[in-house]
Amino acid sequence: MTTWDAIVVGLGGAGSSCAFHLARGGARVLGLEQFGPSHAHGSSHGRTRIYRTAYSEGIEYVPLVRRARELWHELQTRSELPILHPTGALILGRRDTRLVSGAIRSAEAHSLPHEVLLPDAVGERFPQFALAPDELAVWDPNAGALFAENCVLGHATGAAEGGAELHYGERVRGWSADSAGVLVRTLSGEHRGRSLVLTAGAWTAGLATGLALPLTIERQFMLWFPAFDPDLARPDRMPVFLWDRAPQFETYGVPDFGDGVKVGTWRGRFSATPEEADRGFTDTEAGPVRSFVERSLPGLVPRETEATSCLYTNAPDHHFLLGRHPNHPNVIVVSACSGHGFKFTSVIGEVVARLVRGQPPGYDLSIFDPGRFR
Ligand SMILES: Cc1cc2nc3c(=O)[nH]c(=O)nc-3n(C[C@H](O)[C@H](O)[C@H](O)COP(=O)(O)OP(=O)(O)OC[C@H]3O[C@@H](n4cnc5c(N)ncnc54)[C@H](O)[C@@H]3O)c2cc1C
Known part of the structure; x- marks a missing residue:
């Protein structure tokens, strides 16, 4: 042997x-x-994953995520298929939310290029996103989409x-x-x-x-929505995004690479077992995502053309x-x-x-x- x-x-x-x-x-x-x-x-x-550098989950992740980016670029030189597409990212929500405050903390701690944009500035540069008056956005110019x-x-x-x-x-x-x-x-x-x-x-x-290991498995959804104006949903016009409206909702999205804008949910909703990844889901489960799209991404038709689910493995x-x-x-x-x-x-x-x-x-x-x- x-x-x-x-x-x-x-x-x-x-x-x-x-x-x-x-x-x-x-x-x-x-x-x-x-x-x-x-x-x-x-x-x-599910085709894409978000890459971002102003890392909300902790400043400890930043050295790792920087090296990860170099290695993705290196993998691109070996691969004929696209690996990482730069789009920049918007991290949206109230200033005190986990994602927004964490992104600012990481960007400041590691002197990462970033901008904090108030709703008017977001409206001018990125009309795809309808913020509430008390929300803002962190612009992470080094972010993009990985083709998983x-x-x-x-x-x-x-x-x-x-x-x-x-x-x-x-x-x-x-x-x-x-x-x-x-x-x-x-x-x-x-x-x-x-x-x-x-x-x-x-x-x-x-x-x-x-x-x-006290790991829990969570089934999460990815839905693809068509745009009323496809030009505004293209990756050179629309960045990847994360939107923190916890405790109600946390979502993220990826611009249209030819199959619609992908919108996904995360954190604490649907417990599952590993056997359930490819199980479809119901209108009741998809409903909150459609309502979010209708309210906050007004350029999208709030009815998905495709959807699938995927598994998170969560540590406490x-x-x-x-x-x-x-x-x-x-x-x-x-x-x-x-x-x-x-x-x-x-x-x-x-x-x-x-x-x-x-x-x-x-x-x-x-x-x-x-x-x-x-
Ligand atoms: C919907 C969704 C959206 C996400 N979005 C993002 C994002 O935007 N950005 C980001 O960075 N991350 C994102 N993530 C998280 C990221 O995708 C995961 O962290 C990552 O894919 C996990 O990789 P893994 O290798 O641990 O698991 P997997 O890729 O699932 O690999 C585990 C492998 O082990 C195999 N395996 C298991 N048991 C056995 C066995 N007994 N014998 C042989 N093989 C076995 C499985 O078949 C599987 O192929 C997302 C995850 C999901 C589900």
Whole structure:
């Protein structure tokens, strides 16, 4: 039996990048994925993901998100498919909301280019958005849209070109580890490695045994709306956006790349299991999104032409899991989700490859410690 340098379980957003960075560093890598190369059962489908730099979730994320951007540009040089399209971002809401105040804090702490725009200024520059009088917007000029499936395929292709062996349709049942290495059991056999990287998305809690991970799975929606004036919805006219109207509603959107303006929901609405990602949804569930579009995005026809759902894997503190398993230093646990992880997957692969090689990660990962909930 081959002894792999690293076995990566799950080849979605994070796992495909880990396999790529490990393989390009010369490691012998086996990647195991229960579904196909790009699928709609997890968290990395739905065509686009927002990339932003004035990071509302914490100033600690900014060095990572900056490096992620360099790596997305690097991936673009290897890929014929589009990876990251610059649009800038508007983060909208009242000044005291989590998203707006957090974006300003991160931008100031890291001297990121940004502007704070009052409703009149937003109306002049971005008439697509109808703000309430007490709302404002933070303009993040370095933001854009990532093409999610292209990113996953780009990393997976790069991993295979670097010598990684990727097994699709091979579901992992369990694993064990000791100081000599790891043994991974799948539905079709067993594999031995020196290190194990768990990047199983919504399936993480079941696979990352010994951590008592209090992860919750949330089903969220993405809907595509046509524009009355398609010119105003084009990516050179309309930025990606996040809109904080918590506690009622938090939404985000991506301009029209040919299929309408995508509007999605996030945070705390619909609990689910990993088996429910591709379940459709009801008018009752879609209703609040249509009303939001009608009220706040007046250039859009408030009736979607397409819709799908996707899974968030949420930690109670909404930070990622990224680090060594406390009982098994040769097992790395990654769950880059809580609804905002995709943009980081490029840099997460680089960090995980360093950890597997026994090098310092290059960033302070303490808020992401997988053992923090024990
Ligand atoms: C609707 C929606 C919108 C989002 N918007 C944004 C955004 O705008 N910006 C942003 O940065 N992030 C966003 N996110 C979050 C981001 O998409 C996720 O953080 C990211 O995709 C998670 O990647 P992952 O690798 O952890 O999970 P996945 O991509 O789901 O990969 C996990 C993989 O593990 C495989 N797997 C699981 N168990 C096993 C097993 N036992 N054996 C073999 N394989 C297994 C699964 O099949 C899957 O392919 C959004 C998420 C959703 C759902």
